[in-house]
Amino acid sequence: MQIIKLFPNMIIELKKPHPCGRKDFKILRVGSVCRVVCLGCGRDMDIDRLKLEKSIKKTNPPQE
Numbered sequence: 441m442q443i444i445k446l447f448p449n450m451i452i453e454l455k456k457p458h459p460c461g462r463k464d465f466k467i468l469r470v471g472s473v474c475r476v477v478c479l480g481c482g483r484d485m486d487i488d489r490l491k492l493e494k495s496i497k498k499t500n501p502p503q504e
Contacts, residue, residue, distance in 0.1 A: 444493050446470045451479070453498040458483070463497070 446452075450467045457463045462480030469475040474492050477484040 444496060444499070446474065446489075446492075446499075447502045449502040451500040452476070452496050453500075454495045455497045456495065 446467055448467055448470060452465050452467060453463050454465060455463075458465075458478045458480060460478060460481040460483075462478055464479040465476040466479060467474060467476050468484065470489075472489055473486050474489050475484060475486050476492070
């Protein structure tokens, strides 16, 4: 498995949708546990990095 480079303010699309229906999340903090926020409902959550990397479908460059 290849390590995906993640940066704060990067928008990622996950394979499965959040319960609100959106698949897009913004990364707030990167580490062994990453903090992401849903772009649909605004819910923020901490996800283990390995679990997050396995669930990423597509990444977009960081936005300022």
